Amino acid sequence: NAGVMQNPRHLVRRRGQEARLRCSPMKGHSHVYWYRQLPEEGLKFMVYLQKENIIDESGMPKERFSAEFPKEGPSILRIQQVVRGDSAAYFCASSLRTSGSYYNEQFFGPGTRLTVL
């Protein structure tokens, strides 16, 4: 049972280019989360998606950032016109969908380390 997969693991972009980060959740998981981690800091929530729906994007910057989780295929975090401040590790996590009040833990991928030159 493969875990959460992210690719690429490392991505280098020049200022002004676009960055596309992909996340394939664990099999059977329909909830996907994206987090960003700056050096020496904890993870900061960006966006929470279910299939074809954005549920919570309260942590997403207002401009240049977008996310999707289509019916088929991986979730994509897209950063347009990257700037140096976007350099960070971006982690994706997934969790199960269940009913009731039981909380499902989030399983994290290995991350994509974005470097903007």
Place this chain on the structure above:
Amino acid sequence: SQQGEEDPQALSIQEGENATMNCSYKTSINNLQWYRQNSGRGLVHLILIRSNEREKHSGRLRVTLDTSKKSSSLLITASRAADTASYFCATPGGTGTASKLTFGTGTRLQVTL
């Protein structure tokens, strides 16, 4: 202070000693989780403790939760060099079955031989 702040920020111990890390949070929670992150790697889920639990064990890990003080502690007993990593506590942002996690800034643990 921020939701999910850990202390100390850094901890250095020798192999075989115990390591204790603390986490404080501000809002009401229905559970608290601890994660480990090795340098340059992703997060590994260690343990989840629910708000109606006071203590939980998993192997060499012992987690406590005091909801009256809004604090939790993670104890690693008989530490090993392989335990060297950053440890984060995380709290859910809502009370639903799936919601965002708020992470603290972490404790960097160094275990030396």
